[in-house]
Structure formats: C-alpha cells, structure tokens
C-alpha cells in the first residue's frame with residue numbers, strides 16, 4: 001500500500017456499484033481541486049467492502065472515466081476488498097478495548113426502532129449488556145456515547161448526539177463483511193488523508209467516524225461536505241436512482257457543469273476547450289470558500305446539453 005507522506009493528502013473514494021455519474025463527478029472534482037490547492041497529493045480508493053453491491057468491472061470503468069476526464073491521482077489505487085486482514089486487526093483492538101460487542105438481532109427485529117439521522121434504525125441496545133438468552137452473535141456493534149462537534153469547511157459547525165441520533169452502529173456485519181464506517185476510518189488514517197472532501201449525504205456519518213478515530217488514537221482529518229446533486233424530482237443523484245452515467249465524450253462539458261455546481265464561474269470559452277485547458281483554469285480559480293452549502297436548482301440530467 002502506498003503511504004503518501006507529503007504534508008497534505010486528499011482522496012476520492014467511489015463505491016463501484018455502478019458507473020461514475022454527475023454526483024460522483026462533483027465529489028471527484030472538489031476533492032481533487034482542494035488537494036491540488038493545498039499542494040498535496042490526491043488519492044483514489046475503491047470502496048468495495050459491500051461486495052454484494054459492488055462489481056470489479058465498475059471499478060475499472062470508474063478509473064477509465066476519471067482518466068478520460070483528465071484526473072491524475074497519486075500512487076496506487078487502494079482497493080478495500082484486499083484490506084480485510086487490516087480491518088480484522090483493528091476490530092480486534094476494539095474488542096480488546098470493550099468498545100464493540102456482539103449483537104444477535106436480525107434486521108426484522110430492528111425494523112420497529114425509530115430512525116436515526118440517516119434513516120437507519122437507532123439500535124435499541126438489546127445486546128449492549130450481553131447477548132440475551134437464545135440469541136447467537138451475528139454482527140459486531142460499536143458502543144457509542146457522548147456528542148461529537150466539528151466544524152465542516154463548507155457546511156459550518158456540526159453537532160451530533162451519537163446515542164440519540166445514530167446509535168450503536170455495526171462494524172462487522174452478519175454476512176461477515178466489514179462495514180464502510182470501519183473501513184473508511186482505517187483507510188483514511190493508514191493513507192495519511194488529512195482532509196476529506198465528499199458529498200453532504202455523508203455528513204451524518206462523520207460523527208461516528210470521528211468517534212472511532214478517537215477510540216483508536218487516530219488523527220481526525222478536516223472535513224468539507226459538498227452540496228448534493230439532485231435530479232429533477234429532488235432525489236439525490238445516485239446509482240440507486242439510476243443517475244445517468246457520464247462518459248468520456250461528456251468531457252469537458254460535464255466538468256464545466258460540475259465546476260459551476262461547486263461555485264466556480266467558468267467563462268463560456270471553456271466550453272470549446274480541451275479537458276487540459278479546463279484543468280488549468282479550474283486549478284487557478286478553485287476556492288473551497290466559494291462552494292455553496294446547498295444548490296437549490298436541480299442539476300441538469302445531461303451536462304452536455306446545458307453547458308454552453
């Protein structure tokens with residue numbers, strides 16, 4: 001694994017559950033421009049811990065599209081599905097600390113629990129003090145407590161009461177796979193990532209990630225959560241909502257649309273420019289301070305059509 005040791009390091013961490021779409025392009029562009037503005041390195045990490053939902057061909061396609069758009073990442077691409085041994089080691093550390101506990105509850109048993117900030121049920125604590133008689137261990141949960149405060153570089157001050165708003169979250173799933181929350185914390189630390197620029201749909205995960213970093217004695221990166229792109233119905237653009245994939249022939253128009261979304265004001269002449277010219281212009285004009293917290297107008301479903 002490449003451990004990059006320059007002073008600053010950012011990353012883009014797509015999950016290969018489908019091809020790159022406009023929403024992921026925004027995260028890629030914002031994280032890359034911020035890393036370059038800091039004079040740092042920019043990594044790409046394939047987050048495929050949720051193996052049933054991920055496909056290697058999508059990972060290859062995402063990397064090809066990034067390349068076609070002129071993204072240049074540093075070092076090797078880290079692939080989470082090859083990191084199981086490392087995640088296990090960290091889980092064992094948490095087990096020794098008593099920070100996690102086995103849980104025997106099924107999804108159906110938790111369906112009635114009230115939803116937390118991300119819509120998932122807040123765990124009611126059934127197995128927190130030990131497995132009740134008749135229950136067999138299925139998953140491992142993190143014992144959360146207290147509140148987390150942090151200042152997001154785009155969204156401003158954040159406060160989260162972990163027990164009330166999130167609850168004890170799963171770190172090792174019943175199907176034996178490690179959860180995103182554990183993998184992302186371990187990888188950001190192991191790769192020396194000191195600033196995380198990603199979509200605001202992940203801001204609710206940040207509290208538990210900071211909680212885990214503190215338990216493990218890991219540094220907390222700076223966070224910047226970008227506005228989320230929505231479709232014409234107001235739904236977040238995602239592979240689940242069948243967002244249109246972007247392709248090499250969409251560059252540089254899609255890059256220009258993404259730059260506008262992030263508060264940049266590219267001149268009309270850039271629409272006829274090459275991707276290389278776009279990158280020169282964007283690197284010169286990028287400023288995290290200009291990124292809006294939210295974008296109210298729905299983004300175009302076809303950036304090529306709307307970029308002129």
Ligand code: GLU
Nearest residue numbers: 013014015047184198202
């Ligand atoms: N893998 C996540 C996604 O594709 C991003 C996680 C992160 O940036 O922390 O939505």
